[in-house]
Amino acid sequence: xxxxxxxxxxxxxxxxxxxxxxxxxxxxxxxxxxxxxxxxxxxxxxxxxxxxxxxxxxxxxxxxxxxxxxxxxxxxxxxxxxxxxxxxxxxxxxxxxxxxxxxxxxxxxxxxxxxxxxxxxxxxxxxxxxxxxxxxxxxxxxxxxxxxxxxxxxxxxxxxxxxxxxxxxxxxxxxxxxxxxxxxxxxxxxxxxxxxxxxxxxxxxxxxxxxxxxxxxxxxx
Amino acid sequence: xxxxxxxxxxxxxxxxxxxxxxxxxxxxxxxxxxxxxxxxxxxxxxxxxxxxxxxxxxxxxxxxxxxxxxxx
Numbered sequence: 001x002x003x004x005x006x007x008x009x010x011x012x013x014x015x016x017x018x019x020x021x022x023x024x025x026x027x028x029x030x031x032x033x034x035x036x037x038x039x040x041x042x043x044x045x046x047x048x049x050x051x052x053x054x055x056x057x058x059x060x061x062x063x064x065x066x067x068x069x070x071x072x073x074x075x076x077x078x079x080x081x082x083x084x085x086x087x088x089x090x091x092x093x094x095x096x097x098x099x100x101x102x103x104x105x106x107x108x109x110x111x112x113x114x115x116x117x118x119x120x121x122x123x124x125x126x127x128x129x130x131x132x133x134x135x136x137x138x139x140x141x142x143x144x145x146x147x148x149x150x151x152x153x154x155x156x157x158x159x160x161x162x163x164x165x166x167x168x169x170x171x172x173x174x175x176x177x178x179x180x181x182x183x184x185x186x187x188x189x190x191x192x193x194x195x196x197x198x199x200x201x202x203x204x205x206x207x208x209x210x211x212x213x214x215x216x217x218x219x220x221x
Numbered sequence: 222x223x224x225x226x227x228x229x230x231x232x233x234x235x236x237x238x239x240x241x242x243x244x245x246x247x248x249x250x251x252x253x254x255x256x257x258x259x260x261x262x263x264x265x266x267x268x269x270x271x272x273x274x275x276x277x278x279x280x281x282x283x284x285x286x287x288x289x290x291x292x293x
Contacts (some may be wrong), residue, residue: 130245201253
């Protein structure tokens with residue numbers, strides 16, 4: 001693990017943006033942030049429950065991230081870290097597909113299968129906690145496809161937990177006002193979208209390792 | 222004083238739910254493309270602080286917009 005790249009390593013000139021690229025990122029990021037603020041304000045004035053707040057917050061976060069890249073003058077770091085990461089033993093296509101399905105069903109299980117145990121535990125603990133907090137805040141009323149089908153666009157990325165939650169809470173009716181129902185939706189939806197990030201990281205790890213020649217000597221650590 | 226008044230506009234009950242979700246986002250997005258756990262945690266803490274402070278500032282900005290700019 002000592003040879004792995006960290007944030008403190010100097011940047012290669014390939015990873016730096018030109019002044020035009022920096023300007024585009026900074027302007028685009030600020031525009032996206034502004035859009036998020038306006039969207040939030042409009043949603044707040046039109047809808048008492050402000051159901052568009054989650055989209056506005058995502059736009060603001062994305063905009064800030066892009067503007068930050070423009071200010072710093074280099075990429076987020078993912079790409080150059082990816083290039084410098086040492087590839088492990090190759091992972092077969094079958095294991096990649098099986099791991100992807102496993103990661104879809106249970107957060108972090110894909111990483112566990114290919115031997116990335118620490119990351120698997122991190123993904124599972126974080127995503128499951130966030131998902132459960134959402135269900136608790138909404139008192140189990142946020143997993144109904146009939147009532148809130150639009151949220152299933154996000155829920156579908158965490159199939160196992162959503163299916164289990166739906167099975168356990170499907171008979172609960174919305175009979176009283178739940179104070180933190182919208183926050184419950186937000187937490188659960190964000191947890192499921194974070195599982196998408198974890199799945200993409202799993203694919204990136206498998207792809208990186210697939211490009212390396214086979215190593216004799218058994219399984220990865 | 223001004224900042225205190227502005228912060229007072231942001232509902233505390235809404236703000237309390239912000240740090241945990243930001244921590245989850247920071248942890249998972251920091252773990253992507255990183256292998257060293259210490260590196261992940263270091264980046265996640267930094268990202269978490271930036272997220273919470275950034276969103277809080279925007280909450281204050283939006284509250285300011287609604288309370289003073291729109292009515293005026």
